[in-house]
Amino acid sequence: MVSCTSAFHFHSSCSGFPRPQQQFVNHRKDLQLLFPFEIPIFLRRLHSFHNVTSSLPLKKIANMLHSAHREYDPFPLASRYGIQPSELISGVCCVQCGFQGMTSIYNGWGCQQCGHVDEIAHVQAIVDYFMLIGYRISNKECRHFLRLDNIQKVKRLLGQLRIPFEGEKRGRFYIANLKVIRELHDSKGPKVTK
Numbered sequence: 001m002v003s004c005t006s007a008f009h010f011h012s013s014c015s016g017f018p019r020p021q022q023q024f025v026n027h028r029k030d031l032q033l034l035f036p037f038e039i040p041i042f043l044r045r046l047h048s049f050h051n052v053t054s055s056l057p058l059k060k061i062a063n064m065l066h067s068a069h070r071e072y073d074p075f076p077l078a079s080r081y082g083i084q085p086s087e088l089i090s091g092v093c094c095v096q097c098g099f100q101g102m103t104s105i106y107n108g109w110g111c112q113q114c115g116h117v118d119e120i121a122h123v124q125a126i127v128d129y130f131m132l133i134g135y136r137i138s139n140k141e142c143r144h145f146l147r148l149d150n151i152q153k154v155k156r157l158l159g160q161l162r163i164p165f166e167g168e169k170r171g172r173f174y175i176a177n178l179k180v181i182r183e184l185h186d187s188k189g190p191k192v193t194k
């Protein structure tokens with residue numbers, strides 16, 4: 001298997017890499033790896049290339065490609081790489097010093113290692129959860145991941161982020177997708193209120 005998440009595939013026996021500086025390990029003898037400059041040569045050598053274009057109008061091929069297009073979604077990364085969620089270190093990370101386990105304080109999150117105060121540090125932690133563990137998170141799972149034992153506060157934090165949800169009370173799950181992750185990642189998020 002190729003240990004790179006951003007490779008793309010031409011067919012079952014060939015993969016390409018968007019950037020030449022990417023590092024990879026190829027353990028598959030039947031898989032040919034290509035760097036960007038090698039891709040045009042590879043495509044020209046495909047024997048079936050001319051047959052396909054002669055039997056199908058180019059516009060039809062373009063429409064088929066367009067309708068079949070799916071945005072590449074590598075998440076959740078833990079299951080993709082065989083990592084158990086229990087192996088991941090929970091807690092809100094301090095952007096200043098990297099300490100994992102900021103404490104919820106009245107005006108946000110406080111770092112007990114460097115003293116940094118961050119109003120929105122939980123946003124990145126929730127994004128991390130979606131990317132690492134899965135697109136669904138309950139209040140209980142969020143409390144565990146943020147190391148914050150306060151049902152109401154976690155409910156408020158998740159609500160402020162306007163993450164779509166389904167279910168009520170204990171059965172409620174907040175559900176993300178690539179778009180939600182992107183918006184959370186790009187947003188500064190609301191301030192934490194006690």
Ligand SMILES: [Zn+2]
Binds near residue numbers: 095096098111114116
């Ligand atoms: Zn810190």
